[in-house]
Amino acid sequence: MGKPVHSILSKNFIADNDRTDWHDETLWMVRKKRDYASSQIPEWETLRQWASQIKAHTLSNLDHYLTVFEKNANANGIQVHWAANAAEHNEIIYGIIKQTGISSMVKSKSMLTEECHLNEYLQDKGLQVTDTDLGEWIIQLRKEHPSHIVLPAIHLKKKDVSDTFHQHIQTEKNNNDPKYLTTAARHHLRNIFIKSKLAITGVNFAIAETGGIVICTNEGNADMGVHGAAVHIACMGIEKIIPETLHLSIFLRLLARSATGQAITTYSSHFTSPRKGQQMHIVIVDNGRTRLLGNNNFRNSLKCIRCAACFNTCPVYRKTGGHSYHSIVAGPIGSILNPNTDIKANADLPFACTLCGSCSNVCPVKIDIHNQLWIWRQQISKEGYAGKTKSLSMKVMAYILSHPNVYRFSGNVFRMTLKYFPFIVKNKLNPWYRQREMPEAPKKSFRQWYIQKQKSEFKKQHIKKDS
């Protein structure tokens, strides 16, 4: 096995029991905050339905809305660029930077630029890029990748951050106080913000009606970067478009509640035109998304608003950590998106899943995540990419279960088994695995029965957990 697979990588992660437990419990806490926040809104399910339908409508008219967006953005004085893939995205950005002659820049969180490996590309060109979201900056200093799309440094403990800061910005050794460390980062990055003349950001929503974009942060780092800069470059996937401003009200009500349980992020910044004297560019990127759009089975994954609720609720993600997914976007949604870009390299990901369906239950835009993972498994097996990954996945699940230390905090292995791997309780040998080795078996009815079963098991144990 030369290529890293989820099952092997997760063994590394769970080797540290305390850390694994902490990761698991912390994300479960975030998931519970999401439950509380959504329960405060009587129309929550209606909002999810609206959001899902708005996204479906937009995807079915995507060429129209993108051209309307471009026209309006141009009229606002924004320059719009189109990139077919990651390489072109990076070249366009480099081209813009080169023209300005600026050599150091700040960047706020953008999963798209991670997907395109923009930092590495620009650094190879001799440019200096500083990630300014605290979590992103920490992992940038450590030369790591985000392990979570909303909480990029969730795999680290404060001691790790303290060591990293001590090494790079000379904070006191062993001062692990988050407030002290955050303040040190604030001071250090503020100097960089003030000097920096170019800012790169992501985009949460692009509004066709106005030609403007919306960026949501809690830290204020996107705004600190952009408003001081002479040049703003914003990068977005084609799926970030929504038709009207009024639709923002639905997505902003859902996004932060689903992500962290906050009613809204501290800042929801609406950029409609550049500041007087400022240059503003938007790079619209395909990078495999149009292919996904053409696929009936996986098209819905383009509705994703990157809230990470599916990560926080996923028993496999919580237990194995984001880096086990060997991809920029980890978690359940990553396991749908990554095989689309490279089926061979990511054939293992749809198997890192118990099909419990919890992801689909929390998704604010109602993506049928677990169904799509199930379909990927079938496709991967059919195309002959499954190889050893299925059996390895199963082995690692068994390994996790066979290490009672992992469940030390519960003192009740059986109950925790229910929490994490409900299927094992009812089926000593994994049924979906076995079942698909026998093509003549009645797939459909079994599958329906199985998913149904998982759902009810899941509900039961969650009611227990929350009560």
Place this chain on the structure above:
Amino acid sequence: MNSRSNILKKIAENKPASESLPVLRFDDTIHYADKQAQFIKALQNVVAEVLEFYGYAAINTLYKNLQAAGKKIVNTIPEIDDVNNQLPSLSAENLAGVEIAFIKGLVAVAENGAVWVTEEQMQNRLLPFICEHLYLVIERENIVDTMHQAYQKIDTAASGFGVFIAGPSKTADIEQSLVIGAHGPKKTTIIIIN
């Protein structure tokens, strides 16, 4: 330009049959019996300080006291004091030492504590982010239930930049411990004018 037409062509080929937009019934969404009380509750959740004043005279007194204490203040509200007309062109270096900023909000959202501010009110886009302590002034009549009513009241395209601000900047990126004062203000005070 090639990628543009290629992407649009691929979309046209690959997109599914048109799906319709949902009918949005915002009247059926949550309404609070006491919007102001809910707004204050939401502000407490986002760790914002709340002051309730009757009219601008009280804000004036507060402002004068802060000035007398030697604070570096930038005011953007004509009802409080003169507004420096150089403000829009000040750079990050110029604004770096600002301790306090007073900015007027146009709409306040009861469900989440957010206040809508546009470029016209803030005068300089950097101001609400670079100051250490932000005072947002909001008139009680402008508190609405949810984001739906907020967006019905505002016109985002009317200014080049606008932002909903809910409390001081914050982060929980180190072990999920909440720290107030990430890159933006360390403190936010909402003054409601009754």
